Amino acid sequence: MPCEALESGALSDAAFPAFAKRVVPFLHVTTHIPGEKYDGLLKEKGGRGFPTLLFLDQDGEVLARQGERSVAAFEATLKQVQGYLDLRRRAAAGEAGLDAAVLVAELRLGRVGFEDARSRAAALQKVSADQRAELDQLLLDAEVRGILENMPREAEKQAAAGKRLAEIAASGRLPTSEVQRGFWAFLSRYAADQKDAALLESCIQNLRQILPDDERARQYLANLEAKLQELRQGAQG
Amino acid sequence: MKPTLRIAPALAGFLLAGAAAAQQPAERQEPSQEDLVAWRDAKLAKPFVAHGGWIADYDQARALARERGQVIFAYFSRSYAP
Numbered sequence: 001m002p003c004e005a006l007e008s009g010a011l012s013d014a015a016f017p018a019f020a021k022r023v024v025p026f027l028h029v030t031t032h033i034p035g036e037k038y039d040g041l042l043k044e045k046g047g048r049g050f051p052t053l054l055f056l057d058q059d060g061e062v063l064a065r066q067g068e069r070s071v072a073a074f075e076a077t078l079k080q081v082q083g084y085l086d087l088r089r090r091a092a093a094g095e096a097g098l099d100a101a102v103l104v105a106e107l108r109l110g111r112v113g114f115e116d117a118r119s120r121a122a123a124l125q126k127v128s129a130d131q132r133a134e135l136d137q138l139l140l141d142a143e144v145r146g147i148l149e150n151m152p153r154e155a156e157k158q159a160a161a162g163k164r165l166a167e168i169a170a171s172g173r174l175p176t177s178e179v180q181r182g183f184w185a186f187l188s189r190y191a192a193d194q195k196d197a198a199l200l201e202s203c204i205q206n207l208r209q210i211l212p213d214d215e216r217a218r219q220y221l222a223n224l225e226a227k228l229q230e231l232r233q234g235a236q237g
Numbered sequence: 238m239k240p241t242l243r244i245a246p247a248l249a250g251f252l253l254a255g256a257a258a259a260q261q262p263a264e265r266q267e268p269s270q271e272d273l274v275a276w277r278d279a280k281l282a283k284p285f286v287a288h289g290g291w292i293a294d295y296d297q298a299r300a301l302a303r304e305r306g307q308v309i310f311a312y313f314s315r316s317y318a319p
Contacts, residue, residue: 003314007285011312020289023310026298027291031277032317033270038295042313056309058302060295066310074310081308 003051006069015071023078026056055081064109067178080108100124100131107138114142137176144168144175148182162190166199181210188224197231204228273317280316 010016028041030050045054045062053066055077063081066074084105091098103120106112112120121135147161165187168174175183184206191200204224211217268276280286281293291312292298302309 001319006312007283007314011285011289016289020291020310022307024298024302024305024307025289025291026295026309026311027281027286027293028295028311028313029277029280029293030313030315030317031273032268033273033277041295045311045313047313050313050315052313054311054313056302056311058299058309060299060309063308078308078310085308 006051006053010069010071010074013071019071019074019078023055057085064111077109080105084109084111097126100127100135104131104134104138107135107142110142110145112142114139114146117142136173140168140173141175141177141179144179144183148179148186151186159190159193162187162193166190166196169199169202181207184210192224192227192231195231195234197228197235200224200228200231268317276316280314 028038030039030042032039042050042052045052045056045060047054053069053074054062055064055066057063063084064077066077084102087098087102087105091102099120103112103117103124107117117139121139124135127135144165147165151161152158165183168183169187174180184203188200188203188207191197191203204221207224208221211221285291286293292301298309298311301307
């Protein structure tokens with residue numbers, strides 16, 4: 001069970017109590033007990049399943065969603081959140097020239113969607129070369145994340161999404177971070193549907209570098225390899 | 238004279254059992270209030286809760302966050318189902 005795995009894993013880690021002292025650790029349990037206060041809180045925060053880990057501010061506003069489940073990852077996100085809050089305070093106090101830094105921080109935390117971020121990035125006045133490079137990468141990640149998270153059910157629209165992801169792969173600019181796995185996994189399905197052996201082979205090579213070395217991943221890659229062989233034989237036949 | 242449909246006895250028994258089941262769907266047991274409370278309490282008593290010093294009160298968590306100038310690290314779980 002996912003909750004059990006988290007509870008017996010990262011949340012029981014010897015390093016967790018030290019992290020917990022740097023935050024307010026709040027455990028919300030959805031109980032379905034009639035009249036229970038805040039029983040619908042997860043839905044209110046935009047959560048979709050269990051377990052969900054969120055960083056909230058003092059008013060309960062969502063600051064970031066925690067993906068990776070390790071104390072080191074919790075610490076890394078906390079540092080990003082604190083950096084973002086510091087920027088927000090300084091901007092609210094009237095400090096100028098922070099627009100690019102705030103946008104970068106919001107993109108890192110997944111607080112802004114691709115379309116909104118793209119508009120804001122286009123309007124930025126003073127952007128250093130380093131910030132521009134980071135923004136371009138973060139915008140690409142946001143675009144890919146948006147495509148994957150909002151994948152339509154209709155086959156035709158999925159094909160359109162796959163086409164866009166294939167364009168991104170062909171451009172040589174690739175997503176980083178946690179969207180990589182979903183990016184290559186979805187593209188591999190698209191490549192198989194389109195009978196594009198070259199694209200499928202590229203997907204397999206990239207997935208091999210990203211996926212953990214465990215039985216489940218090996219089986220998944222073996223299935224993709226079998227599909228690739230099928231496509232090649234079909235092309236020869 | 239119309240031919241009669243002959244069904245092997247074993248198959249007939251199977252079909253009758255199926256028909257009986259279709260007429261009497263299994264009743265789904267909804268948990269009682271006592272069950273839901275007990276499951277919630279069991280969740281809150283799990284070792285990881287004390288290990289991390291988790292606060293289960295949302296109002297208290299927000300008050301503490303304001304008092305300490307800290308952010309809230311929220312773990313959303315459930316007790317009404319496994």
